[in-house]
Amino acid sequence: MSPVASRRNLPARSRTPSAQQTKSEQTELKLLQTATWLFSERGFHGTSIRDIADAAEVAVSALYYYTNSKDRLLEEIMRRSLGVLTSSAEAAVDGFGEPAERLALLVGSHAVFHARNPRSAAVTDHEFTALSGKVRREILGLRDNYEALWKSVCEAGVRDGTFAERGSVARLALLQMTTGIAHWYRARGELGVPELWEQFATMSLSLMGAERDGERLTFASLELPAAELLIDRAHLPIEPRRKPSGI
Template identity: 55%
Template sequence: MATTNQPSGHRNNGGRMKAKTSRRARSVRTEMQLFRAACWLFSERGFHGTGIRDIAEIAGVAVSGMYYYASSKDEILEAVTRRVMETLVAGSEATLRDIDDPAERLVALMAVHVAFHARNPRAAKVADHEFQALTGEAREGVQRLRDAYEAVWADTLRAGVRHGVFQDRGNVARLALLQMATGVAHWYRADGALDIPQLCERFGDMALSLMGANHEGRLLKVQDLNMPDSELLLERIELSIEPRDGF
């Protein structure tokens, strides 16, 4: 029989480490299931129409076990809306990192926003429409993320006006562009006529048109510019808490 000098305690430690890793993996899966259930319910019934027991039932978790992950329904809503905004902010920053031209920056921002809302419609609707239910520090924290995200849009539009690329449409332009793209979450279907990259291109053209984007008097279209890489874009806006297969 082969022998080894490895202490028996070493094997026990390895077993405990594997057990801890397995528990952490189960914990992460359970947390994701709770957030996905909350996204689905909040988007279907609204925050106030959803009870904590509803989330637990859909997620297949005991109500008592939920409190390991969140102390209240409000905390779950905060976590969902925060993840949405963090993904939008990070996705925009990564996509804009090497783009200086205002027209290309606008097209890139529109692509991030449209792709996010097309790929993550339920989480997007929760963040867009149930945000008002947050209160106190939770609301203030998410609001700071929203303000930072919208500031990038405002800065891009101002830069375009300053360089003579855009017409000055005032603050209403930013609101109109964001609202137009946000609506994608309500009607886009993956089995429809357009895939997400094609949809981003269409919205990019509409954004350029709304801003009167031009180069030396010639109106600009997306085909005149560099679009973000579609594979990288979709990777950046992928949201793990989006319920993709329903419940």
């Protein structure tokens, strides 16, 4: 049982973190950040458990206290990434009933997540084939649940006449388009996150043929919250913000 799993089974009165627990959590987070960086650079199969231990400056024997294999690290990276991706999307559309607004918010949430967490997103998007058995099925289920949210929004828009019928290809195109942000977006580039959201939302509404009362819908024609709210929700602690110290 991992340190995290064992903590979940403690009675409520014993859950006040000790200095040792805090240090353990920090080490676990460092290992996940290091594994994320290495998997995104070298691929899962191109990274060994010793590579991770060396890059994190942790003894291999100590690393096995936190995980019994690099497969478990990959699983945890994907679970945490998909957890934040899904929760941020659900929170974004909560309280918005119109399909156009909901689609713009889904696009914004997805775009912001990939802009802010490019390495975690790359690992989650491209290393799925490294999973097997029960874990593979469970991660696929998490992905399917997330995509089901997009499907429901697109279908609702078609039903009420806001969107044109484009089929599943349009939804997949929207997801692929915004997922690609992780590969090219740079925080110090010419586009800030608010501008990135605006451009991708407008392109997405156009692709879906979004109209209301005969008027074409764009990002500017919708009432949406500030981008900072989406940025806050997209925070993912395991995303490495710098090169591991041991490399």
